[in-house]
Amino acid sequence: MMETASQFLFHFFFSFLAAASFAVLNNAPRRELWACGVAGAAGWVAYFCLTFFGAGVTSSVFFGAVVAAIFSRLFSYSHRAPSTLYLIPGIIPLVPGSFIYYTMQSILENDSGAAFSNAVMTLKLSGVIAIGIIVIFTLPYRFFAVFTPKERKASPKRDWLYRKKTAPPNKRS
Amino acid sequence: MDEQMLLNFAIGVGEIMLRSGAETNRIEDTVERILSVKEGAMPEVFVTPTGFFASIQGELTGVTTNFVRVTNRSIDLERLVRANALSRNFVEGKITLTEGFAELERINHSKPFARWLVILATGVLCFSFTLLFGGHGSDAAMAFLVGLLLGGLQIFLSAKNVASFLSNFFGGMLVSATALSFYILGLCQNYETVIIGSIMPLVPGFCITTAVRDIMSGDYLSGTSRMAEATLAATAIAAGVGILLSVYFSFGGGGA
Structure with missing residues (x-):
């Protein structure tokens, strides 16, 4: 029991690190890095949990993508930012990078059958991730209005989003 | 207006x-x-x-x-x-x-992250992916080093405005060269997990899924061109990794 718990903690921690550092590579805003990490960790832990209890790779990746997409939409509402910000780091742990490698390796070994099946697996997993995202993104916006957005303090040096001076509204001619 | x-x-x-x-x-x-x-x-x-x-x-x-x-x-x-x-x-x-x-x-004119931070993040990314994909502790440590080198290379190539195909290709080559030499020196147990963990910063993951999403939402033109972009990037990485790996194989190092 302890061992299982520590295994989950291990996976949570390192997928958090992976997603957050991928967010750094893609130049995410500094104060959103932890949220990117949480989205990635949630997706990976969901995937790991399913494979741990014996589900197949494809369905585990699907539900991992679903969980990552749910988290990105929750963050997107409560932080008032586009959901892509959390989605890009969120799905990166699930991306079938290893199958790209195995495809290449079986091509090198002149094993066309294995190469084809690995290539198909790459396509299948990326298709499944996309479907998982679409399932969540077609749900209406109000489903994810769970956490109310925080009012940030307006400090013009740090925060370009909330200005102190409010400009006059546009004249709609 | x-x-x-x-x-x-x-x-x-x-x-x-x-x-x-x-x-x-x-x-x-x-x-x-x-x-x-x-x-x-x-x-x-x-x-x-x-x-x-x-x-x-x-x-x-x-x-x-x-x-x-x-x-x-x-x-x-x-x-x-x-x-x-x-x-x-x-x-x-x-x-x-x-x-x-x-x-x-x-x-x-917004500024990106400092270079050292990007290099460090690439290292951490490779380190944690190697652990997640079942690598040993020594593999992960070597992947961290590979990641530092890879981050430096990517920054250098993007400063020189090198095309993305070439930068992926060189990135893949660097990953397999360093991973294989660490393996030959006996510093890591398995070069496969090091390579798989270290190509993750290059893999066009979001590009592939965006391509499929675009196609499903009816934007066939952007979907297919993104798919072409993703396939090209994946091919470049695989070619870069594969060339050195096949050299290693042909000198009798394990495998085929």
Whole structure:
């Protein structure tokens, strides 16, 4: 029991690190890095949990993508930012990078059958991730209005989003 | 409000979003919303990954169409977020067109993370992926070193404006060269996990899924071209890794 718990903690921690550092590579805003990490960790832990209890790779990746997409939409509402910000780091742990490698390796070994099946697996997993995202993104916006957005303090040096001076509204001619 | 200025502003916002890797849907929606600020504008937007058209109808000027060609794209989440906030503030009437242009200029000159931080992040990324994919502790430590080198190489190549195919190719070569030499020196137990963990920063994961999503939402043109982009990137990485691996195999190091 302890061992299982520590295994989950291990996976949570390192997928958090992976997603957050991928967010750094893609130049995410500094104060959103932890949220990117949480989205990635949630997706990976969901995937790991399913494979741990014996589900197949494809369905585990699907539900991992679903969980990552749910988290990105929750963050997107409560932080008032586009959901892509959390989605890009969120799905990166699930991306079938290893199958790209195995495809290449079986091509090198002149094993066309294995190469084809690995290539198909790459396509299948990326298709499944996309479907998982679409399932969540077609749900209406109000489903994810769970956490109310925080009012940030307006400090013009740090925060370009909330200005102190409010400009006059546009004249709609 | 001048239609021409509004169109220029909308195009500017859309260009930033397209450069920073937003989905086709989102860009079309944003540009259309900005143009709809003017009543009776009848905006039309058509976005492909390499450029986009937008047109607006004015009372006196008739239909005005503008076109933007976008050549180098790389994911930049900070710009994406700021462009999104800018368009929202503008549509809600919180800022004027002149302020909007000033903010556009500021977004275009926004600073990326410090180089050492990007290099360190690449290292941490490779380290944690190697552990997640079942690598041993020593594999992960070596992947960290590979990641540091890879981060440095990527920064160097992007500063030299090298095409993305070549930078992926060289990245893959560097990963397999260093991983194999660490393996030969006996510093790690398994070169496969090191390589798989270390190519993760290069793998076009979001590109593939965006391609499928674009196709499913009916944007076939951008979907297929993104798919081509992703396939090209994956091929480049695989070729880079594979060339050195096949050299290693042919000198009798394990495998085929």
